[in-house]
Amino acid sequence: MKLITCGLPYANGKAHIGHLRTYVPADVYVRYLRMFGEEVIFVCGSDCHGTPIVINAEKEGLKPKELVDIYHEHFQEVFRKIDVNFDYFGRTDAEYHHERTQEIVKRLLENGYIYPKEIELAYCPNCDRFLPDRYVEGVCPYCGEIARGDECDQGCGRHLEPGEILEPRCKICGAKAIYRKQKHYFFRLTEFKDFLLEFLGKLGGTENALNYAKQWVTMELKDWCITRNLEWGVKFPGEDLVVYVWVDAPIGYISFTEKACEGRIDWRDIWLRNKAEIVHFIGLDIVYHHCIFWPAMLKGSDYSLPNAVVASGMVKVEGKTFSKSRGYVVWVEDDYLASGLNTDFLRYYLVNYTSHQKDLNFSWEVFGDKINNELIANLGNFLYRVTHFAWKNFDGEIQAKVDRNAMNAIQAAIKKIKEALENWEFKVASDAFMELSSFGNNYFQNAKPWDLIKSDRNECEKAVATCLQIAKALVILSYPVLPKTMKKFSGFLGFDVEKATTDDALKIESFKIKKPEIPFTKVLPEKIAELEDTMHKRIAMAEKKEEKEFEETGKETREVKEVVGEIENVKGEVEDVKEKEGEIVMEENPSEISFDEFKKLDLRIGKVVKAEKIEKSKKLLRLEIDIGGEVRQVVAGIAEYYKPEDLIGRLLPILVNMKPAKLMGVESRGMILAADVNGEPVLLYPDKEVKPGTKIR
RNA sequence: GCCGAGGUAGCCUAGCUGGUUGGGGCGCCUGACUCAUAAUCAGGAGGUCGGGGGUUCGAAUCCCCCCCUCGGCACCA
Structure with a gap:
């Protein structure tokens, strides 16, 4: 079992x-x-x-x-x-x-695998809720640096137990957080x-x-x-x-x-x-x-x-990483089911595209090609041509006279499927019946029953019986992938595939064929174009929305944006999971700030005088920036997108009164402002050449 | 930077305990056929097997270095 x-x-x-x-x-x-x-x-x-x-x-x-x-x-x-x-x-x-x-x-x-433990949870009296670790900011008890709730991420890097952090504050509203003791339970992993x-x-x-x-x-x-x-x-x-x-x-x-x-x-x-x-x-x-x-x-x-x-493995859409917010998504109900396409087509695509462990790329164009040129042209066509031929020329009554080679081919297909399943290789399993279908087409073509019917009816019946046996095996072996279609088609062959086993594929019996119908209807190019169009529109809309959001949030400080962004984080599958795992997710905060609050930000134009990569880091650059009479060392996470030498001499907006922090051991006194395009920093420049230190307001 | 998984013809890939001319499918070209949903069948073109070294009589396949892609960790104030 x-x-x-x-x-x-x-x-x-x-x-x-x-x-x-x-x-x-x-x-x-x-x-x-x-x-x-x-x-x-x-x-x-x-x-x-x-x-x-x-x-x-x-x-x-x-x-x-x-x-x-x-x-x-x-x-x-x-x-x-x-x-x-x-x-x-x-x-x-x-x-x-x-x-x-x-x-x-x-x-x-x-x-004894669960034990209670009193933990102190940061609680914001102003927001009236417990704060998850990342929404708590305070001072590291070990090194005195600024730290977040669970970790001294800027200083010594130590993991902080709940309650250890000093002077906790709510990162959302800035109010002083208090600690509330609460008993929670832990599993002794x-x-x-x-x-x-x-x-x-x-x-x-x-x-x-x-x-x-x-x-x-x-x-x-x-x-x-x-x-x-x-x-x-x-x-x-x-x-x-x-x-x-x-x-x-x-x-x-x-x-x-x-x-x-x-x-x-x-x-x-x-x-x-x-x-x-x-x-x-x-x-x-x-x-x-x-x-x-x-x-x-x-x-x-x-x-x-x-x-x-x-x-x-992961799913890609039109070659791009799956992303709901960016529009690279195919909804089952609104897109696929609404299109009216045979659901077996999608099943075939998902199973046959590539190995189960590998990334699967979903593309409507490939979808159309695979369905029309593989599934329908090979399998669908074989099933129909054989049954149709038997029905038309023999009234559907065919005596069992099956070629041994065909039986061997069926046997081989069953074996291949069995082995494929043991290795979780569902594509290989579906390839097995596609190969058998090719074998069938080949057999039919070589036997030339359309000639034999005129010259040697008995020989013809043999060929047809053999092909029907293959067809029956195909219906059975492809049923797990194509249940809807094969359920129906087994009726034309005179049996019920839902009650069949692989042994039935090898059982030789005479056939009573009913007038068959085409098992699959082709996917029209117009349909594909339409579905692609829907997809492109969705992507375009997502881009627009993102721009709009950027404009709206652009004026806010990055910190506020970050916090809000975390809540709205719906970039894709993985992030959904993270969201689900989040300790206590905060409600959205309108985060309007007054002009007075804005004035607290010391924003200036700075000029990069020196730039170099921080060794052992992938994203960090160490910059020396002239902010008007003073040169500040600033660490920026832009190394993946900007070369140090390209930055020297350039003007940048910089938040000067950012709390100092240490990143990979390098002190950062200030923060560069950049547009965040899906995580990619895009630097901003003043419209004209201005002096380093020029105030931004 | 560390750790995994990969890089084989336009696309999806088999082969990876070394050994005759690296298989298959889709697409492409040519021919055949007409039972069939312009389907099928035969033949063909197309690959420096990521790059460079090395081991070997012989490597896609083993060893070393490098590059690239994807994912996890570190890290984007």
Whole structure:
């Protein structure tokens, strides 16, 4: 028995092609396993907790559950339409899931892997909330430099425990933060280091996941704070706290298994008695949670451990890094489903484009080419020409007389698929049936049944029977990738592929063919053009929006912008995860400042007199800048974009009364102002030559 | 800078425990055929296997150095 799970979609946004990159191959894998006679349970569900959901719901004027309902429904609908067929698709805000989570937390407590610890959390009385580390600024107790909550990032680099920092201030409103003691709970991750090293040595799955995980474990592990100050989530037993999302989310794999097993099997066989192979399909961005936190939690609560973690590579769109905010995104519902294209096309593209571990590039042009020239021209055409020929010339009644070579080819395809699955190579599996289809076309072409029908009806029947056998095998072997189409087409061949196994592909029987229909309709070039157009418009709009935002925020100080920017950070997948992990996410602050406040900024034009790279750093330049009679040393993170020699003699706006800081051991007294274009600094220059030291206002 | 994963024809790639002329698919060119969704079949052009050294009778494949891409860590006041 095997349990296959997929990383839970976070219920605060719509499904895009990046999601499908892991769900579709997982579904394909499950369907193949079943076809090979394996008993499989396939579960997934919505991840419903966490701060971003609470905040998003607030923004929309909804309760968290109401927001979750929307996206839970959305994902279910998307999966249904694209034939990703879970045995159970649950949600982590369900009662049964809360129970399971609490049970596991209790077990961890009993086993001594969770301990309480009073921590001092910075709290801003003005904003009336706890402040996450990065929104706290104060003085390092070790070196006296300015530091942020969790780390003396500018001075000695020491890690700071909550409460250590002196003179804490709220970075948002500037008010003095106070410390409030609060009891939180920690998971003893550090005790699992040896276990994890051993465990990862035998864990199966894709190398991309395993290599990362091994790298993490060899580095420093820290005990993990697993409680949060929130209302929304799984209550921590006996406290007015909620369990951290990343604790309860993977437990969904267990709770959803329970539901999927109801009335059939005992889920304990899987999760407590180790009687099933457990495989997690995930995206590359959540390897840490699945290879480190999760196995440690399972181990600590005496549950079964996963056997494999299969991580899919990243998705690119039109050759560019996937990015929602920049418009490089393909939405499943609004783009693909709305286009009316066969959903099997997308499945084929996602599975067949490249190896599961590698980056997948989604391009509408390539999509059209692959579908029309491979899937339809080769496979679709073969299925249709053969069945159509049999129906037209033999009334669909064909006696079983199959060429042995063809049987060998089918056998070889099955073998190739089986081996490919063992290596998580879904492209190779789909190539196997495409090769068999080529074999079929070849066979048909060489046999020339259209000639034989006139000269030797018996020989002709043999050729057709052989091709029909290949067609039947093709329907069966491609069904996991193309379920919708092959379900329908198997009807023309007189069987139901949903009930078929790979053995049926080798079973020789006479055929009764019904009048076939074309399995796929071609993707029209106009359709591709239309979809590309939608995409280009979206990208253009995103660029415009970015410019506008820049204009609006351009007047603010960089510091304010940074803080606001962090909240609005939606550049892509990975950042979503970071956002989800954020300790306590702040609400947006309108951050209007008065003229008096503005006057506090000593902005001037400076002239670069010297510039050099700081050794051992990638981004830092050490600049000496003439700010009018005085030469300041300033460190700027622009080395990736500007050469030191090009900067000498140039004029720059500079914030002179910036608090001094140390970066890589070099003191910086001042800050260069630059436009931030997707993280790329773009320097600004005065319109005319002005004297160094000229005030900016 | 450190650590991973890669760099093979226009594109996606196989090969990577060294050994006959580096395979396949898409695209491209030519021919054949007409059962079929201008589909199919045959043939062909196209590669200094990132660059440079080295080991070897022989390297895409092993060793060293370098370059580039992607990702993680450090770091953008």
